[in-house]
Amino acid sequence: MLKRLLAKASPILGTPADWLGLCLLCRQPCDHAPLLCHCCRVSLRQHVHRCQLCAAPLEGIWPICGRCQRRPPPWERLQVIGDYLPPYPWLIPRLKYGGDLLLPPLLARLLADHLTLEEPPEAIIPVPLHWWRQWRRGFNQAEQLGLCLSRLTGIPLDPQVIHRIRATPQQTQLSAGQRRRNLKGAFHINPHPYRHVALLDDVVTTGATAGQLSRLLHQSGIERVEVWALCRTLPHFK
Known part of the structure; x- marks a missing residue:
């Protein structure tokens, strides 16, 4: 107790x-x-040259890696602080499961420092939690990060665009294919006025959540979806 x-x-x-x-x-x-x-x-801070689509570290000056040229993801850009390496495997769970709300301002500042904003999106859209999970946790970590990031960048935060209509099991131990099946029918896109948005999450692991939501956002009329996250996992998305 x-x-x-x-x-x-x-x-x-x-x-x-x-x-x-x-x-x-x-x-x-x-x-x-x-x-x-x-x-x-x-x-x-991990200031290295990265693929614009999957954020994998790249040598040379090429903007897109060979894998993404052959099979591009359903979003138009992925921007992260860096790879999911220490101390991020300690910091992010401390926010996500430990409820340390002192961390969002710090992590949002680090992400803002890594963003390229030549054409800023019209809105930051956090990946939503199901209402039951958010009630139990007390907050949505992506929304907390988005609040801080919105203040830093001047880009509005809009948590009303995506609604999670189905609770899904935790995805930590699931493969990419299992995650895609797990997310089917889990989200609904509400009416919105946007053509260019940034989808915000804490970590991009297999890309299943970001991919599912990017496809739905495109179907709703959005022309350009950027994915912003604190980290991406290694190796390359499966």
Whole structure:
């Protein structure tokens, strides 16, 4: 019982490291908010040349990898901070399952620093949770990130475009094919005025969720769908 109460209170109270002014990662003193020292902030950035469609690291100057040239995904661009490597496998679950709402401003700032916005989208659309899962969790991590990202970029956040109409099992242990079947009929697109949007999620793993939603958004009249996420997993999407 005490553990559950502390977990619920953590977004408000923070952690002992927060109270003592210690960096979340290296536990060294720092005076930044959210609490990360300068060295750890720098280490979180992955400024490498990436494929514009799958965000895989690329050598040379080519904008699109060979795999995406042969079989392009259903979105027009994927932008991420970097690969799902330490410390992101610790930071993102801390937000998603630990309810640490001190993290969205930090992670949104890192993502904003990596975005190319020559033609900004008209709206940021967070990937929705089913109402029951959002009620149990208390928040939607993609929407929390979107609120911060909207303030940083000036692009409106619109969480009303996509409605999750069916609760689906957790996808953590599912293959790409199983994820696609799991998501069939799970979403509904509401009427909207947009032609260019950014679909926001925390991590792109197999691309099943982003792909399903990109196809639905295209069917609803949107001409250009960008996918924005904190990280992409390795190896290449299956």
